Amino acid sequence: MQPFALNYARPAVELEATTPYVYDSGLQLNVLLDGRVAACDHALLRELGTTTSTAGSKTHFDD
Amino acid sequence: MTVLILTSDEDVTADMVVVHLNAAGVPVVRLDPADLTASVSLSGEFVHGSFRGHLSSGGRLVSIGGLRSVWVRRPGDPAARAATPSAWLTEESAQALYGMLRGCGARWMNHPDAARRARHKPWQLRLAQQCGLPVPATLITTFPRAAREFAERYPDLVVKPVSGAHPQDPPRAVPTSRVSPEADFSAVALGPTLLQRRVAKRADIRLTVVGDRLLAARRTVAAGPDADEVDVRFDPSGEPWRPAEVPPRVAETVRAYIREAGLAYGAFDFAEDGDGTWWFLECNQSGQFGFVEVDTGQPIARTIAEWLARPGPGDQAPADDARSTAR
Numbered sequence: 001m002q003p004f005a006l007n008y009a010r011p012a013v014e015l016e017a018t019t020p021y022v023y024d025s026g027l028q029l030n031v032l033l034d035g036r037v038a039a040c041d042h043a044l045l046r047e048l049g050t051t052t053s054t055a056g057s058k059t060h061f062d063d
Numbered sequence: 064m065t066v067l068i069l070t071s072d073e074d075v076t077a078d079m080v081v082v083h084l085n086a087a088g089v090p091v092v093r094l095d096p097a098d099l100t101a102s103v104s105l106s107g108e109f110v111h112g113s114f115r116g117h118l119s120s121g122g123r124l125v126s127i128g129g130l131r132s133v134w135v136r137r138p139g140d141p142a143a144r145a146a147t148p149s150a151w152l153t154e155e156s157a158q159a160l161y162g163m164l165r166g167c168g169a170r171w172m173n174h175p176d177a178a179r180r181a182r183h184k185p186w187q188l189r190l191a192q193q194c195g196l197p198v199p200a201t202l203i204t205t206f207p208r209a210a211r212e213f214a215e216r217y218p219d220l221v222v223k224p225v226s227g228a229h230p231q232d233p234p235r236a237v238p239t240s241r242v243s244p245e246a247d248f249s250a251v252a253l254g255p256t257l258l259q260r261r262v263a264k265r266a267d268i269r270l271t272v273v274g275d276r277l278l279a280a281r282r283t284v285a286a287g288p289d290a291d292e293v294d295v296r297f298d299p300s301g302e303p304w305r306p307a308e309v310p311p312r313v314a315e316t317v318r319a320y321i322r323e324a325g326l327a328y329g330a331f332d333f334a335e336d337g338d339g340t341w342w343f344l345e346c347n348q349s350g351q352f353g354f355v356e357v358d359t360g361q362p363i364a365r366t367i368a369e370w371l372a373r374p375g376p377g378d379q380a381p382a383d384d385a386r387s388t389a390r
Contacts, residue, residue: 003254004210005222005237010297012234023072025121028093029082030075039078042357051076051353053269053296 019048064131065090066371067118067169069138071097076353076364077136083368094120097139099156101146107163114163130169132371135178136349170327172371173348177325181348184225184257188343194319195312196343199334200260210248210258217260218244221293225257227347238294262342267295268333270309271352272321273366277314280355281307281335295332304358313341320346327370 021030021038030038038044045051066089070077077093084091094103098120107116107127116127141156142148161175173181180186185203192198202213203225214220223239230237241261270279285300292298309317313333321329330350333341352363 001250001253004248004250004256005224005254006230006235007250008222008240008242009230009235009237012229012236019073021075025072028091028121029078030073037078037082038075039082045075045353046357049354050073051079051351051357053351053354 019050020044064129064374065092065125066132066134067091067125067130067164068093068134068136069096070134070136071095071139074137076351077134079353079356079364080134080368080371083365084372087368087372089368089372090125092118092120092123092125094118095139096141096156096160097143099142099145099160100152101142101144105160105163107159113166116163118160127163127167130164130167131374132170132172133164133167134172134367134371135175170371170373172327172367174325174327178348181324181326181329181346182226184227184345187346190320190323191316191343191346194323195316196320197340198343199262202258203255204258205252205255207248207251210251210256213258214242214244214246214248217258219261219263220244220258221261223257223259225255227345236297238297241293261293262334262336264334264342265337266335268307268331268335268341269304269350269355270313270317270331270333271350271355271361271363272317272326272329272331273363274327274370275318276366276370277309277317278355278361278363278366279307279309280304280359280361304355306359306361310341324348328367 021032023029024031027037032038032041032044066084068077068081068091070093072095081091081093096103099105102120104119105116107114114127118125118127140153141160142152145152165175188198188201200217202209204210204213220242221239222242224237229235242258265284267282267284268279269282270277272278282295282302282304285298285302317331324346326348328348330347330352332344332347334344335341352367355361356363
């Protein structure tokens with residue numbers, strides 16, 4: 001038997017292992033392969049869900 | 064003076080704010096405390112009653128006394144990526160970093176003391192009610208009998224985590240879920256369980272508060288097979304968030320909540336019922352905002368950047384007073 005709330009648990013939704021951007025420590029921003037700043041591409045952010053309130057984060061529980 | 068952002072590299076939501084700070088010409092140093100002793104260094108000497116020193120990250124060096132604000136966004140555990148990580152090293156690093164930052168006089172979003180307190184859901188419910196926000200009937204218990212009695216009084220109820228944390232090994236999410244009043248509540252004895260009367264909602268409300276600025280978004284509950292999905296984070300309907308007006312009474316009470324909590328930032332979740340009443344569910348002191356801005360176009364990142372970019376500690380109250388730093 002497990003704590004009651006865990007009866008309602010689901011597998012955590014993990015983001016794709018690879019995102020199409022990497023952190024540039026010089027710019028202090030994540031950049032796409034073509035050099036554009038990822039945060040300026042809202043359509044991409046919506047598609048990836050990386051700015052979404054997601055349950056199941058390993059490290060942060062504020063959604 | 065510099066804005067210090069404590070967050071992980073992959074935090075693209077923080078990027079949305081950095082873009083605005085860069086455009087405004089405000090110096091930024093972004094680092095993840097997890098990189099302490101690896102690519103992040105610190106040094107401070109206690110001189111004439113305060114610590115004077117520097118932080119270094121990615122080739123950038125910033126004076127602790129030269130910080131105008133500190134944004135605690137999504138930092139990792141201090142020294143988590145050190146060559147030889149340990150719980151002891153994490154505690155040592157946390158005390159050193161946050162201990163020195165506490166004395167720098169910068170404004171915090173959010174101050175660690177205020178943030179720690181604000182994470183407690185029972186505390187949130189109490190403060191919300193004190194401020195005048197409607198709160199659904201709620202029970203937190205390890206007594207199965209209390210849970211059964213609560214279910215008899217409120218047969219339409221939900222269960223949600225007390226902390227908002229999610230179990231690992233394996234990684235799982237615990238969404239807010241409907242509970243049958245006929246459920247077997249014996250497992251309540253194995254862990255504190257939060258049961259709450261379900262609000263029959265016609266929309267979810269995400270109200271993002273940045274200083275004095277309120278930015279509300281509304282997401283209609285779509286009719287259909289998923290209408291029973293209580294937790295908006297798992298709702299597959301694809302309904303977009305749209306900008307919403309904040310009722311004056313709610314605005315007043317939310318500002319009171321933020322003030323009493325000593326927060327500079329908060330993301331409130333409400334359930335809007337059939338009468339249009341906004342029922343308080345929770346306030347995440349570090350809640351996500353990127354998805355709201357992406358859907359609504361509301362200038363949340365710019366508003367955060369403007370708050371962080373305000374003048375430095377020259378005319379600020381002592382940083383150790385959490386309430387005084389949340390203006």
